[in-house]
Amino acid sequence: xxxxxxxxxxxxxxxxxxxxxxxxxxxxxxxxxxxxxxxxxxxxxxxxxxxxxxxxxxxxxxxxxxxxxxxxxxxxxxxxxxxxxxxxxxxxxxxxxxxxxxxxxxxxxxxxxxxxxxxxxxxxxxxxxxxxxxxxxxxxxxxxxxxxxxxxxxxxxxxxxxxxxxxxxxxxxxxxxxxxxxxxxxxxxxxxxxxxxxxxxxxxxxxxxxxxxxxxxxxxxxxxxxxxxxxxxxxxxxxxxxxxxxxxxxxxxxxxxxxxxxxxxxxxxxxxxxxxxxxxxxxxxxxxxxxxxxxxxxxxxxxxxxxxxxxxxxxxxxxxxxxxxxxxxxxxxxxxxxxxxxxxxxxxxxxxxxxxxxxxxxxxxxxxxxxxxxxxxxxxxxxxxxxxxxxxxxxxxxxxxxxxxx
Numbered sequence: 001x002x003x004x005x006x007x008x009x010x011x012x013x014x015x016x017x018x019x020x021x022x023x024x025x026x027x028x029x030x031x032x033x034x035x036x037x038x039x040x041x042x043x044x045x046x047x048x049x050x051x052x053x054x055x056x057x058x059x060x061x062x063x064x065x066x067x068x069x070x071x072x073x074x075x076x077x078x079x080x081x082x083x084x085x086x087x088x089x090x091x092x093x094x095x096x097x098x099x100x101x102x103x104x105x106x107x108x109x110x111x112x113x114x115x116x117x118x119x120x121x122x123x124x125x126x127x128x129x130x131x132x133x134x135x136x137x138x139x140x141x142x143x144x145x146x147x148x149x150x151x152x153x154x155x156x157x158x159x160x161x162x163x164x165x166x167x168x169x170x171x172x173x174x175x176x177x178x179x180x181x182x183x184x185x186x187x188x189x190x191x192x193x194x195x196x197x198x199x200x201x202x203x204x205x206x207x208x209x210x211x212x213x214x215x216x217x218x219x220x221x222x223x224x225x226x227x228x229x230x231x232x233x234x235x236x237x238x239x240x241x242x243x244x245x246x247x248x249x250x251x252x253x254x255x256x257x258x259x260x261x262x263x264x265x266x267x268x269x270x271x272x273x274x275x276x277x278x279x280x281x282x283x284x285x286x287x288x289x290x291x292x293x294x295x296x297x298x299x300x301x302x303x304x305x306x307x308x309x310x311x312x313x314x315x316x317x318x319x320x321x322x323x324x325x326x327x328x329x330x331x332x333x334x335x336x337x338x339x340x341x342x343x344x345x346x347x348x349x350x351x352x353x354x355x356x357x358x359x360x361x362x363x364x365x366x367x368x369x370x371x372x373x374x375x376x377x378x379x380x381x382x383x384x385x386x387x388x389x390x391x392x393x394x395x396x397x398x399x400x401x402x403x404x405x406x
Contacts, residue, residue, distance in 0.1 A: 211398040214266075265338075276368075285392060314335055330348065332347075346372065346379075
């Protein structure tokens with residue numbers, strides 16, 4: 001039989017389970033209390049040390065500001081330094097460019113002098129038509145400066161390449177400086193070459209003048225006003241340089257060309273040709289037996305074999321000073337040339353010029369004959385200096401050598 005109905009069972013939980021809510025409350029309380037204390041501490045610290053914090057922040061901000069300003073000042077100094085360097089570099093570039101432009105103008109002026117002197121030198125080559133120039137006509141042209149065209153082509157090439165590669169200003173200035181220096185050297189070389197050619201030409205002309213028996217001293221001195229000889233003054237030594245060298249060469253070339261022109265003028269008017277186109281000499285200059293008296297006598301010229309009526313030609317340019325009958329000369333023509341040199345053409349059968357006529361080398365002045373004191377048709381030819389007879393072979397040989405040299 002069942003016993004009495006038991007009482008309702010009580011649920012008994014572990015003690016820790018019944019205490020857990022209380023622990024949580026305690027932890028929360030502790031945390032809240034700690035937070036309150038922390039806030040109170042911070043607030044108290046802020047209240048107590050606020051001024052110090054603010055001051056520290058201000059000092060820090062000031063330091064940052066000063067550091068920033070120092071950086072700005074340093075940067076500004078760097079910029080000023082760079083700007084000053086660029087300004088100085090620009091000034092140096094401008095000064096160098098100005099010097100190059102001045103040098104270019106100087107070289108252009110020199111080139112004008114070179115061209116003028118070259119034309120003067122080439123004028124000597126055209127001074128005489130019947131005798132070639134002592135120096136080849138291309139010699140002067142050989143000293144012409146070919147750099148101008150080449151330089152222009154080079155500049156165009158450099159401009160084309162410059163589009164693909166940047167060339168610093170300093171490098172371009174250096175190249176221009178080198179080109180100008182090369183041009184100056186070529187100008188000096190051109191003057192040196194023309195000076196050497198002109199001196200050689202002058203020497204050959206003086207040799208011709210000397211060979212025919214004329215004095216050369218007057219032709220070796222510059223005319224009055226061109227010699228440039230000093231009379232007095234203080235001694236100031238000069239410093240040799242490129243400009244001084246060019247000026248010295250140009251002055252020497254001018255003087256040499258002046259002397260060469262004077263010598264060429266004399267040579268061009270000398271009777272250096274032959275009066276007969278063909279024919280041998282039948283009687284030389286000097287003492288011989290007179291064909292009539294058969295006794296020694298001075299033959300004042302040379303005789304050329306020529307048929308009757310053959311043309312007789314002037315051996316050099318000049319002026320007819322006599323044309324007519326001259327005693328033992330028969331019909332004779334006398335021509336005055338230069339420096340007291342005269343020529344005579346005697347025993348002519350006819351005269352084709354008149355007194356006062358100007359004749360050129362090779363002009364017909366008469367025809368061969370046997371008038372006067374003559375034993376047969378021939379050409380009696382004389383050359384005289386200051387009225388005194390000299391051997392015509394001097395002039396003929398000098399003309400032959402001059403033609404061979406050319």
